[in-house]
Amino acid sequence: MQLFLSKFKNKIDQKGRVSIPSQFRNILFQDGSQKMFCYPSLDAEAIDAGGDSLSRDIYALMDNLDPYSDEKDFLSTALFGLSEELRIDSDGRVILSDVLIQHAKIRDEVIFVGLGQKFQIWEPNRFSNYLQEAQKKVREQRLLLSKKNKGF
Amino acid sequence: MQLFLSKFKNKIDQKGRVSIPSQFRNILFQDGSQKMFCYPSLDAEAIDAGGDSLSRDIYALMDNLDPYSDEKDFLSTALFGLSEELRIDSDGRVILSDVLIQHAKIRDEVIFVGLGQKFQIWEPNRFSNYLQEAQKKVREQRLLLSKKNKGF
DNA sequence: AAAAATACCATGTTATCCCATAAATACCCA
DNA sequence: TGGGTATTTATGGGATAACATGGTATTTTT
Numbered sequence: 001m002q003l004f005l006s007k008f009k010n011k012i013d014q015k016g017r018v019s020i021p022s023q024f025r026n027i028l029f030q031d032g033s034q035k036m037f038c039y040p041s042l043d044a045e046a047i048d049a050g051g052d053s054l055s056r057d058i059y060a061l062m063d064n065l066d067p068y069s070d071e072k073d074f075l076s077t078a079l080f081g082l083s084e085e086l087r088i089d090s091d092g093r094v095i096l097s098d099v100l101i102q103h104a105k106i107r108d109e110v111i112f113v114g115l116g117q118k119f120q121i122w123e124p125n126r127f128s129n130y131l132q133e134a135q136k137k138v139r140e141q142r143l144l145l146s147k148k149n150k151g152f
Numbered sequence: 153m154q155l156f157l158s159k160f161k162n163k164i165d166q167k168g169r170v171s172i173p174s175q176f177r178n179i180l181f182q183d184g185s186q187k188m189f190c191y192p193s194l195d196a197e198a199i200d201a202g203g204d205s206l207s208r209d210i211y212a213l214m215d216n217l218d219p220y221s222d223e224k225d226f227l228s229t230a231l232f233g234l235s236e237e238l239r240i241d242s243d244g245r246v247i248l249s250d251v252l253i254q255h256a257k258i259r260d261e262v263i264f265v266g267l268g269q270k271f272q273i274w275e276p277n278r279f280s281n282y283l284q285e286a287q288k289k290v291r292e293q294r295l296l297l298s299k300k301n302k303g304f
Numbered sequence: 305a306a307a308a309a310t311a312c313c314a315t316g317t318t319a320t321c322c323c324a325t326a327a328a329t330a331c332c333c334a
Numbered sequence: 335t336g337g338g339t340a341t342t343t344a345t346g347g348g349a350t351a352a353c354a355t356g357g358t359a360t361t362t363t364t
Contacts, residue, residue, distance in 0.1 A: 003211070006236040011355070015309090019354050043222045044197040061220070087270040090311065092353085114235075116218070117216060141227065142194060163345070171344050177321080242321065244343085310361065320351070329342065334335105 004050070004114030009124060011110050017093040021112050024119055025092050036094055038121075039083035040103035041060075045126055047100050050118035055083075057117070059107060101149045154179045156202070156266035161276060164260050171246040173264050176271060177244050179203060188246055190273075191235040192255035197278055199252050202270035210235070248273075 020028070020036065028051040038049035048054075049066055058079055065072040069144035088096040096106065104110075104123055111122045122130070160173035172180070172188065179205040180188055188189035200206075210231060217224040238246040248258065256275055257264075263274045274282070 005232055007251075013356065015356095017355085022353060044225065054235050057219075064209065087310090089309090091355085093355090095309080113233040114231060116211070116232045120229075131229060131233070134226040134233075137223075137226045138230040139194065145260065165345065165347095167346095169319095176344060239320085241319090243345085245344085245345090247319070306364090308361100308363070312359075313359100314357075315355085316353105317355100318351105318353075322347105322349080322364105323347090324360105325344105325346080327342105327344080331340070334337095334339090 001053075001117075002030065003116045004119040005116075007111055007113045009109060009111050010099040011095075012106070012110065016095045017089075018110060019091070019093050020088065024090065024112060024114070025088070028088070034088045036088055037083065037085050038100065039079055040100060041120060042078065044120070044130065045094070045104055045123075046130075047104050047117055047121040049121060052119045055085075058083075076136065153205070153269075154182065155268045156271040157268075159263055159265045161261060161263050164248075164258070164262065168247045169241075170248065170262060171245050172240065174244065176264060176266070177240070180240070186240045187237040188240055189235065189237050190252065191231070192252060193272060196272070196282065197256055197275075198282075199248070199256050199273040201273060206270050207235075207237070216255055221284070 004024055004027060006023070008023075010019050010021065012018045031052045031123060033052055035051075036049055037051060037055040038047050041048045062072065062076055063080075065075065082099065084097055084100070086096070088094055098122075100106075106121070106123045107125065109124055111124050111127045113120045113127065114123060156176055156179060158175070160174065160175075162171050164170050183204045185204055187203075188201055188208040190199050193200045207214060214224070214228055214231065217227065234251065236249055236252070238239075238248070241247055252273075256273060257278060258273070258275045261276055263276050263279045265272045265274060265279065
C-alpha cells in the first residue's frame with residue numbers, strides 16, 4: 001500500500017484552484033477515482049484528505065458503532081455531513097469549498113502534509129506552529145519508543 | 153541482512169544531484185525498490201536514511217497507535233510529514249529536498265556514514281566535529297568500563 | 305444574462321533520462 | 335606477479351518530459 005509522505009507548498013490561484021502534489025495525486029489515482037475525499041479535521045485547523053481507502057475506513061468505523069447511539073449520530077454529522085468529494089480536473093487541481101477554507105483559515109497558499117493513509121492541508125504559518133509542537137511531542141515519546149524499536 | 157558500513161564523501165552538482173555510494177546503493181536495491189527513505193535526524197544535524205527495512209520499522213511503529221487519536225496525528229505529522237522517499241535515478245543519484253538540506257546545513261559536498269541498518273548524510277565539517285566529540289566520549293566511557301572489563 | 309465550473313492551452317521551472325568522460329576498481333592471462 | 339584490459343563508479347552536460355501555475359475559451363448552472 002502506498003503512503004502519503006513528505007510535505008509540499010502550493011499556491012491557490014484567483015479561481016481558487018490548487019494543484020495536488022503529483023506524488024499524492026498518483027496515489028489518489030491508483031484506484032481509478034478522479035476524486036479527493038476531504039473534510040474539516042476534527043482536532044486541528046486543517047483539512048483532512050485522502051482517497052477511496054480513507055472514505056472506506058471511515059465508513060467502516062461508523063459501521064462498528066451502535067446504530068441508534070448518539071455517538072454515531074454525532075460522528076456521522078461531523079464527518080459525513082461536512083465531508084466532500086472534490087473533483088480533480090485534467091491538470092490535477094481541485095477547488096476547495098468555502099467551508100473547508102474557512103475551517104483551515106486558508107488564504108492563497110497551502111501546505112500538503114502526508115500522514116500515511118491520509119494527508120492534511122494547512123495554512124503555512126499555522127502548520128509550522130503545529131509542526132513544532134508535534135516535534136516536541138515526538139522527542140518526548142521517543143524515549144519510550146526507542147526501547148522497543150531498534151534503530152529509529 | 154546487509155549492513156551499511158564505512159563512510160564516503162560525494163559531491164552535489166549544480167542540479168542538486170548526489171551519487172549514493174555504490175555499496176549503499178546495492179543494499180537499497182536488494183528489495184527491488186528504487187527509493188531511498190529519509191528524514192531529518194531527530195538528534196543530529198544530519199539526514200537519516202535507509203531502505204525498505206527502515207521505513208517498515210517506522211510504519212510498524214505508527215500502526216500500533218490508535219488510528220483516530222490526536223497522539224497519532226502528532227506523531228505522523230512529525231514522522232510521515234518530514235519523511236521522504238527519494239527516487240534513485242538511473243545513474244544512482246538522488247536530489248535532496250530543501251527541508252533536508254537546511255536541516256543538515258549541507259552545501260556542495262556530503263558524507264555518507266554507515267550506521268548498520270541505516271546511514272546518515274552529513275555536511276563534512278559538521279561530521280568531523282561530531283566524530284571528534286564522539287571519540288572523546290568513547291574514551292571517557294572506556295576508562296570507566298575498563299575498571300570492570302579489562303581488555304576493552 | 306451572470307456566475308461558476310470545466311476544458312484547453314501556454315509558460316517557466318524543475319526533475320528525469322540519456323550519454324560522455326575520467327578515475328578508480330576489478331579481472332584476466334601470460 | 336605484473337601489466338594491460340574491461341568494468342564499475344562518480345560526475346558533468348544536453349535533451350526531454352513532468353509539473354505547477356497562469357490564462358483564455360467553452361460549457362453548465364442558476
